Amino acid sequence: MLEHDAIVRVRYAETDRMGVAYHSNFLIWFEIGRVEMLRSMGVRYREMEDADDCNIVVVEVHCQYKKSAVYDDVLRIRTRMTEVRKRTVRFAYQVLRDPSGELLATGETAHVVCGRDGRPKSLPEKYRALFAAAEPAGQPDQGSTSPR
């Protein structure tokens, strides 16, 4: 199972008056985790959108905050692809503080593959094969025979 670590540093603009990173920024960091994981697999998400008309649209987000991130902290966004199906993809995340490794947050996102027109479509085969290798079971969704 592929797991990928992306590094971000907390920006001043991301802090709030409590002195910590505002909670919605974790969703932006999750996105960076996804995109950098894809890049590590040889997929540039911009090309997926522009050349293949494939948008990995967020349909659900869940985030649990354990500890605060503060300004200038170096964060490790640990990303896993937890499910790949014909038209949907799921990711799970851990946000860790570097270098201590403290766990700051965990999260999951669910996505539907859509065209530029906003309509769901099947993930092109070249991506399904590639993503399947990153999934926990290493098996792509088989359509109607899928257990879920």
Next chain:
Amino acid sequence: MLEHDAIVRVRYAETDRMGVAYHSNFLIWFEIGRVEMLRSMGVRYREMEDADDCNIVVVEVHCQYKKSAVYDDVLRIRTRMTEVRKRTVRFAYQVLRDPSGELLATGETAHVVCGRDGRPKSLPEKYRALFAAAEPAGQPDQGSTSPR
């Protein structure tokens, strides 16, 4: 049970290259929903933080996206307080497009009451009494006898 509607308009800065509001903005709108609901109850959240050292810290967020919000849309953030306990509060949200009433997203947030020092503390009695009236059952948490 108190339900409160706050209105926001989608800003240009909140849109993304897909032409829709970027998904993390819904968390910011949820916050506006909470704060305006409190204001409607006579509580200015800034004063809660500054005068009473009460921060309603987000510890969990869940959001399900149904339809896209687009630039300049008028959104109705419908907020309910779903649970009030000694040290925790929960809210639920619906984001509706005005004037059609289409449901764009639903969400929930869980919060812990913390002091400026980041340590959990009990919600001051004046707020508990007030918030309890907004809860579904209209009953404040009873501490150890709470069913949950």
Next chain:
Amino acid sequence: MLEHDAIVRVRYAETDRMGVAYHSNFLIWFEIGRVEMLRSMGVRYREMEDADDCNIVVVEVHCQYKKSAVYDDVLRIRTRMTEVRKRTVRFAYQVLRDPSGELLATGETAHVVCGRDGRPKSLPEKYRALFAAAEPAGQPDQGSTSPR
């Protein structure tokens, strides 16, 4: 000369660890000032982009910060259109704290009218006539005979 006031309230997400509104947010508020000024003139900027292929692209921004805006402050974004030419428009702004009227910031923006393709184009006549009435001198740009 038309002057328009738009009202925004400082969001929690807009504050930073210094306890004040992060400075880049003023540019977002300037945009709200412009768009609401246009709306008061009967122009919905979204329609300008979508129906008339007219993007009022920012090419220059200047902002001077006098006093801090803090969380939950009500701000008055006072906007004037200071120049309208064939392909360019300029705006000036004041950000005032309500209800005291304290001046928090002043700013200016310069814009070029562009199509969806990113290429400069002339502002359609219907907008030029309308915008000219909002300009200080009340006179639209005359092309090559313009004094500037």
Next chain:
Amino acid sequence: MLEHDAIVRVRYAETDRMGVAYHSNFLIWFEIGRVEMLRSMGVRYREMEDADDCNIVVVEVHCQYKKSAVYDDVLRIRTRMTEVRKRTVRFAYQVLRDPSGELLATGETAHVVCGRDGRPKSLPEKYRALFAAAEPAGQPDQGSTSPR
């Protein structure tokens, strides 16, 4: 004269419906340019704020946009400290697209050194000496005898 290059990649959240990076993000990238320049000089800005009670508050921003930055572009934020005085500092910036080197924007910021209480104060001597070496003329401000 010290010049420092920091690298950022355009995030999805930073794009807008025109398909380009929203203009206010350049101010956030300028801040990254400043902070990484300081880090390259051995100064961690977080420590300046926390340990030395020195906030480099933005009092003026100017930005000229030449070309658009698009999603996933790698940007080079080229930063120079253009003036160091007792209580004020100025920076200049160029934003270049990598690897082509196209100039996307130029900017300047002016800052006043303030304590946590928001009141102007003198830059501690250790920073003045260090910053002076980064200034064009390599000479720190001499107070009233300064030519500017």
